[in-house]
Amino acid sequence: MPSNEQRREAAKRKLERQLERRAERARKRKQMTIAGTALGVVVVVGVVGGLIWLSNRSDDDANTTNTAADDSSLTPQTAGAMPAGLSTPLADTVSCSYPADGATASKANNPPRTDGIPTTAPDATPSISVETSQGNIGLTLDGTKSPCTVNSFVSLAQQDYFNDTTCHRMTTSPSLQVLQCGDPSGTGTGGPGYGFDNEFPTTAYSTTDPAAQEPVTYARGTVAMANTGAPGSNGSQFFLVYGDSQLPPQYTVFGTIDETGLATLDKVAAGGSTPEGDGKPNLTTDIKTVRLD
Numbered sequence: 001m002p003s004n005e006q007r008r009e010a011a012k013r014k015l016e017r018q019l020e021r022r023a024e025r026a027r028k029r030k031q032m033t034i035a036g037t038a039l040g041v042v043v044v045v046g047v048v049g050g051l052i053w054l055s056n057r058s059d060d061d062a063n064t065t066n067t068a069a070d071d072s073s074l075t076p077q078t079a080g081a082m083p084a085g086l087s088t089p090l091a092d093t094v095s096c097s098y099p100a101d102g103a104t105a106s107k108a109n110n111p112p113r114t115d116g117i118p119t120t121a122p123d124a125t126p127s128i129s130v131e132t133s134q135g136n137i138g139l140t141l142d143g144t145k146s147p148c149t150v151n152s153f154v155s156l157a158q159q160d161y162f163n164d165t166t167c168h169r170m171t172t173s174p175s176l177q178v179l180q181c182g183d184p185s186g187t188g189t190g191g192p193g194y195g196f197d198n199e200f201p202t203t204a205y206s207t208t209d210p211a212a213q214e215p216v217t218y219a220r221g222t223v224a225m226a227n228t229g230a231p232g233s234n235g236s237q238f239f240l241v242y243g244d245s246q247l248p249p250q251y252t253v254f255g256t257i258d259e260t261g262l263a264t265l266d267k268v269a270a271g272g273s274t275p276e277g278d279g280k281p282n283l284t285t286d287i288k289t290v291r292l293d
Contacts, residue, residue, distance in 0.1 A: 079215040079246035082253075083204035086145060090119040096148035098194040101235070106183060106190030107165075112155035117147045126154060127293040130261070132167070133286040134268050137240065137261030139223055145200035146254040149225055149234065153254065154292065156192060156236055162290040169239075170273040170281040177243030179265055180226055181287060182236045191235030198227070198234065201249035215246040221262060223255035242269055 098111045118124045124143030129136065143150035156162060167181035168188050183190040205212035218224060218241050226237035229250070240257055242265035257265070271283035 079217045080211070082216045082219065083201045083249070086200060086204055090144070090147065092120055093118055094147050096151055096196065098148075098152065098196050099232070100193060101191065101195040101233070103191060103193060105193030106185040106236075107161050107192075109156060109159045109161050109192050111192075111194050112152045117143070117151045119144055119147045124150065126150070128153075128157065128255075128290060129293055130162075130290050131288040132264065133288065134283055135260070135264035137264050138258035139255045139261065140258070141223075141255040142253070145203075146252050147199070148196055149199050149252050149254040152192075152196060152234075152236075153238070157290045157292065160289075161192065161236065162287050165287050167268075167285040167287065168280060169278070170268065170285075171278045172269055172273060173277055175246045176278075177220075177245055177269065178239040178241050179268060179281065179285065180237060180239040181285075182226070182238045184236075188237070191237065194235065195232045196234050197232050198225075198250060199252045199254070201253060205249065212250070213248050216249050218245045218247055218251070218253070220244055221257045222253055223257060225252040225254065227251065240265055242266060 093116045095115050096112070096117050097114060121144065124141075124147055126141050126143075128139040128141060130139060141150045141153065161184070162182060165181070165184045166186045167179050168183055168186050169178075169180035171178050171180075180188070201216065202212065220241055220243050222241040224239055224241065225234045226239055227233040227235075227250070234252060238254075239251075240261070242257075242262060268281050268283050268285050271281060273279040273281055
């Protein structure tokens, strides 16, 4: 029969084992939380970089990301405010550069003019009518901050580049609510055969400012350029923001959407996408024409 001392030692060892198991469970829970947080960062980076890049991945990869993005345990990153404007006003006219990007244009076009690009209204703020299969979308472009982007968009519109193309991507996550268009190939990888650098809001930051990589709010009603994340990778793809979205200020803002256009986008968004949350709109949205008013 065990003595009192032996019973105390056995109880002590049992308690120590229980404490060790609790500590191990706590350690594993902590690891899972860190992994979940890291996964959340990967998802954010994937979405941010994926304005074009995401469509290059396999369906399995996209489904994996969408599942992770739907994890309610992940907390969206807090976004700052979009800069109010440029710190230094632009000259009345500027020169732009549109070098060939080495890829075959998805649809034949001539590069835009490069000199004498206006930066003041009304020449720099044209109105655009986009007729789609789901309704009309009116745009007011803003070349006072992003003149080279507006110049390129207008040039492509005047060449019917966007006509008879499809909007290939819809996102419906709380932090990214956009419809992406502008690729005649409909794959998310196409472009005009040339590229150009970011403008506002990227140009509102110094190249060494860490804030240039922190999320800001791209407000509902914003029109911005998609890119691959590489310098000079703007082309023809653009996205229409129908709900406040959080992105680093590395996507050129070049206009706003009217109320009719937002109603059209809300209709398309309500139809969802395949894959759910980030994929092709279930309500096929084809651009019939893009014209200057």
